[in-house]
Amino acid sequence: MKRVLFATLAILIIMAAAVSLAGVIETKHNFTSVTYSPNAFFYGTRQVCVFCHTTHNGDQSIGALWNHENNPPLYQTYNSSTIDMTISQPHDGSLVCLTCHDGTIAVNSLNNLPGPEGAGNYGTPGGSGLDAGGKLTSSSHAYVGTDLTDDHPVGVTYDASKDPTGFVSKTGNGQLYPDKLLDDGLYVECSSCHNPHDDTYTNFLIESNENSNLCTRCHTK
Numbered sequence: 001m002k003r004v005l006f007a008t009l010a011i012l013i014i015m016a017a018a019v020s021l022a023g024v025i026e027t028k029h030n031f032t033s034v035t036y037s038p039n040a041f042f043y044g045t046r047q048v049c050v051f052c053h054t055t056h057n058g059d060q061s062i063g064a065l066w067n068h069e070n071n072p073p074l075y076q077t078y079n080s081s082t083i084d085m086t087i088s089q090p091h092d093g094s095l096v097c098l099t100c101h102d103g104t105i106a107v108n109s110l111n112n113l114p115g116p117e118g119a120g121n122y123g124t125p126g127g128s129g130l131d132a133g134g135k136l137t138s139s140s141h142a143y144v145g146t147d148l149t150d151d152h153p154v155g156v157t158y159d160a161s162k163d164p165t166g167f168v169s170k171t172g173n174g175q176l177y178p179d180k181l182l183d184d185g186l187y188v189e190c191s192s193c194h195n196p197h198d199d200t201y202t203n204f205l206i207e208s209n210e211n212s213n214l215c216t217r218c219h220t221k
Ligand code: HEC
Pocket: 020, 021, 024, 025, 029, 030, 048, 049, 050, 051, 052, 053, 062, 063, 064, 092, 093, 096, 097, 191, 196, 197
């Protein structure tokens, strides 16, 4: 009986994994595929998750068994006279994206290549979004660069008390908005608005932004 239960459980787990696999595979974050990522892919590659994760020797300073080279430069942070909260250098929830999207590191520069090689570059670049070294080019629509002054602020310590009429207060419950959007329950980062595995709502948004639904999770206007 126990064995049957265990086998059923194992099948369920494999099925659940297959469902989430289909997610990222059919997106522009599948760099093995000219079909899904025509502007940025790598010849001679077969593994999808490995561009971001590894099963061994992951970079746990950033989390999620991180496999992409992470060598953050100093970013120019957002500033304006109407900002009330504290904005600092981006935290992990943004660094995981900027390691590719700031254009300073090759998309295929990994800590742990498939097989025994260790660190190095996986495959050879193809597509107009990448330069010959595999970095995102500044002409790519996905290029964010190191100048974050023209992007929605990240590295923000969310504190609605600094502007109570402009922002939704935190609840103290990580399951509820706006808390569930905050990195480590504290910061506004790329991961507040984007889910790199799922393109259901386009642009890897975490949810639909119809009627500015996403914006009003935090902003009251
Ligand atoms: C383009 C990069 C990228 C690719 C490709 C990718 N992931 Fe992720 N994954 C991330 C990021 C970013 C996180 C969040 C890490 C963090 O914030 O610490 C994450 C987190 C995770 C987590 C932790 C739980 C969660 O959802 O936050 C799991 C499990 C995971 N990924 C599995 C996979 C699997 C399996 C694949 C391949 C089918 C895959 N990922 C492909 C970027 C990627």
